[in-house]
Amino acid sequence: MSDLTTLAANVYTLSAGRIGASAAALIGLAAAVTAWRALIRPTSRLGRFGGAPALTAGLFAMALGALVATTADGGLGTGNGLGGAYVALLVGALATGLAAAVVRRTRRGAQVR
Template identity: 55%
Template sequence: MPVRHLFTAAAAVPLGVLALATPAAAHVSAQPAAAGAYAMSSGRLGSSVAALVALAGVVAGGLALVRSSRNGAIAALVAGLIGMAIGALVVATSDGGLGTGNGLGGAFVALLVGLASAVIGGLALARARRTG
């Protein structure tokens, strides 16, 4: 019974975060569209963090594939999902197009690298289950 509650809470937390982020996303549209060439805007920072987390997941997944590690596979899955979630949040809140300095390009990269991390983590988890 407690495990069921844990899974329910784990599924409800991202929904609560997205619900709280909606009013903030409406406020972000009032900011200027373009950022300076060397300025680190919140979109750039968010997409950079998302891409780095997803890249760490790819590395953990690759190591888990080589070593048949269940913990590394789970870490790759979690890092990939976190990278994709942050990347999707940046894409949803970006008020400019590519090249405006809002981190939209980096967010798309984070989505792709996060997807790769999740796939590699899933493959590693299946291999770890199969080998013992």
């Protein structure tokens, strides 16, 4: 039987890696929601101008997630934010892809007119 006190990090301990990974994941999630809303409502103001900020935020989330993942000292469960960094990378990639579709659609619509 394993003792719970032998874990490398407590569940409630906030390290710099966990804070950075959580912030990156939340920024990526906000970017993904913004890009998704811009895709489903192309005629709204968000649909016309929301692609570039969502793209920037998605790339920032991926960069911050990569920074936390490369600087983590231990593996998963050590309290360094590695799991959150992987989530931030995935959510940031999703946001970047959605935002790129919005930007591509916006530029194509500007060329037709």
